[in-house]
Amino acid sequence: xxxxxxxxxxxxxxxxxxxxxxxxxxxxxxxxxxxxxxxxxxxxxxxxxxxxxxxxxxxxxxxxxxxxxxxxxxxxxxxxxxxxxxxxxxxxxxxxxxxxxxxxxxxxxxxxxxxxxxxxxxxxxxxxxxxxxxxxxxxxxxxxxxxxxxxxxxxxxxxxxxxxxxxxxxxxxxxxxxxxxxxxxxxxxxxxxxxxxxxxxxxxxxxxxxxxxxxxxxxxxxxxxxxxxxxxxxxxxxxxxxxxxxxxxxxxxxxxxxxxxxxxxxxxxxxxxxxxxxxxxxxxxxxxxxxxxxxxxxxxxxxxxxxxxxxxxxxxxxxxxxxxxxxxxxxxxxxxxxxxxxxxxxxxxxxxxxxxxxxxxxxxxxxxxxxxxxxxxxxxxxxxxxxxxxxxxxxxxxxxxxxxxxxxxxxxxxxx
Numbered sequence: 001x002x003x004x005x006x007x008x009x010x011x012x013x014x015x016x017x018x019x020x021x022x023x024x025x026x027x028x029x030x031x032x033x034x035x036x037x038x039x040x041x042x043x044x045x046x047x048x049x050x051x052x053x054x055x056x057x058x059x060x061x062x063x064x065x066x067x068x069x070x071x072x073x074x075x076x077x078x079x080x081x082x083x084x085x086x087x088x089x090x091x092x093x094x095x096x097x098x099x100x101x102x103x104x105x106x107x108x109x110x111x112x113x114x115x116x117x118x119x120x121x122x123x124x125x126x127x128x129x130x131x132x133x134x135x136x137x138x139x140x141x142x143x144x145x146x147x148x149x150x151x152x153x154x155x156x157x158x159x160x161x162x163x164x165x166x167x168x169x170x171x172x173x174x175x176x177x178x179x180x181x182x183x184x185x186x187x188x189x190x191x192x193x194x195x196x197x198x199x200x201x202x203x204x205x206x207x208x209x210x211x212x213x214x215x216x217x218x219x220x221x222x223x224x225x226x227x228x229x230x231x232x233x234x235x236x237x238x239x240x241x242x243x244x245x246x247x248x249x250x251x252x253x254x255x256x257x258x259x260x261x262x263x264x265x266x267x268x269x270x271x272x273x274x275x276x277x278x279x280x281x282x283x284x285x286x287x288x289x290x291x292x293x294x295x296x297x298x299x300x301x302x303x304x305x306x307x308x309x310x311x312x313x314x315x316x317x318x319x320x321x322x323x324x325x326x327x328x329x330x331x332x333x334x335x336x337x338x339x340x341x342x343x344x345x346x347x348x349x350x351x352x353x354x355x356x357x358x359x360x361x362x363x364x365x366x367x368x369x370x371x372x373x374x375x376x377x378x379x380x381x382x383x384x385x386x387x388x389x390x391x392x393x394x395x396x397x398x399x400x401x402x403x404x405x406x407x408x409x410x411x412x413x414x415x416x
Contacts, residue, residue, distance in 0.1 A: 130197025
C-alpha cells in the first residue's frame with residue numbers, strides 16, 4: 001500500500017472539512033476512521049488553525065504530515081459532502097490513488113449559490129428577524145435592504161482577503177450608518193430593530209455552536225479558541241455599530257423610536273421560517289435540507305414563544321428551546337445520515353442573542369454603564385444556558401452512539 005498517498009489524501013480531506021466549518025472532533029474522527037478502515041495506526045491532532053497526522057506503517061517508521069488551516073468558512077453543504085465521502089472510503093477502502101481522485105472530484109463538484117440568491121438569503125434573514133424583534137412591515141423591508149448591503153460588503157472583503165475582525169467592523173459600521181441616515185431623513189422608523197435584524201448576519205452562530213461541540217468532545221483547546229473568536233466578533237460588532245452611532249450623532253441629529261411592535265404568532269413563525277431559510281442559503285445548504293433546517297428554526301422559536309407565554313422565564317425558555325433545537329438536529333442527522341451541525345446551527349439562530357449584543361453596545365456608547373452591565377450579564381447568561389442545552393442533548397446522543405458501537409463490536413466478537 002502507498003502509505004504516503006493515503007496520508008496525503010486523508011490530511012487533505014481533513015483540511016477541507018476544517019476550512020468549510022466542520023467541528024474539530026469531526027475532522028479528527030473522519031481521519032481516524034479512514035485510517036482504521038485501512039488498518040493503519042494513526043495519531044491525529046487538530047486545532048482550528050493546524051492539522052497534524054502521524055501514521056505508523058508495518059515497518060515501524062512513522063510518517064507525519066502537517067497542514068496549516070487558514071480562514072474557516074461557512075459551507076455546510078461541503079461539510080456534508082466530505083463527511084459522506086469519508087463514510088464511503090471507510091466502507092469501500094479503495095486504493096489510495098482513487099481516494100485522492102474522489103476527494104478532488106468532491107471538492108470540484110461542490111455546489112454554491114449564485115450571488116443574487118445569496119443576497120436574497122441575506123434579505124430574508126434581516127427582514128425576517130427584524131420582524132421577530134418588533135419592527136414594522138416597512139422597517140422589515142428596509143432591514144432586508146441593509147442585509148443586502150452587509151452581504152455585498154462581506155463578499156467584497158472576502159475578495160480582498162480581509163481578516164474577519166475588520167470585515168465585521170466594516171459591515172456593521174456601514175450598515176448602521178445607513179440605518180441612522182435613513183432614520184434622519186424619515187425613510188425608516190425604529191432604527192434599533194432594523195440594525196438588530198441586519199446584525200444577525202454577522203453574529204457568529206456557527207463559531208459558537210462548534211465551540212460548544214468541541215468542548216463536549218474534549219477538544220478544549222479548540223473550543224476555547226473558538227470562544228475567543230466569538231468574543232472578538234462580538235467586540236467587532238460593538239465597535240462598528242458604536243462608531244456609526246457616534247459619527248451619526250456628530251453629523252446630524254438622530255432619534256430612535258423605542259416602540260417595539262408585537263406581531264401575531266403566525267406572522268412571527270413565517271418570519272422565522274424565511275429568516276432561517278435565508279441562513280440556510282448563507283451557509284450554502286442545498287435541497288430539502290435547507291427547508292428542514294428552516295423548519296427546525298420555526299420549531300425552536302415556537303417552543304420559546306410558548307414557554308414565554310406560559311411565564312417560565314427567559315432563562316428557562318432559552319434552555320428548553322435550545323434542548324428542542326439540539327434534539328431536532330440529532331434526530332434529523334440520524335434520519336438523513338448527515339452531520340447534525342447543519343440543523344443545529346440554523347435551528348439555534350432564532351435564539352442567538354443578537355439583540356442583547358446590540359443593546360449592551362448601545363448602553364455603553366451612551367455612557368449608561370449600569371444598563372451595559374445588566375444587558376451584558378443577561379446576554380452572557382443566555383449564551384451560557386444555551387451552551388448547557390447543547391451539551392446536555394449532544395452528550396446523551398453521544399453516549400447512545402458509543403453504546404451502540406460497543407454492542408455491535410460485542411456481537412461481532414460473539415459471532416466469531
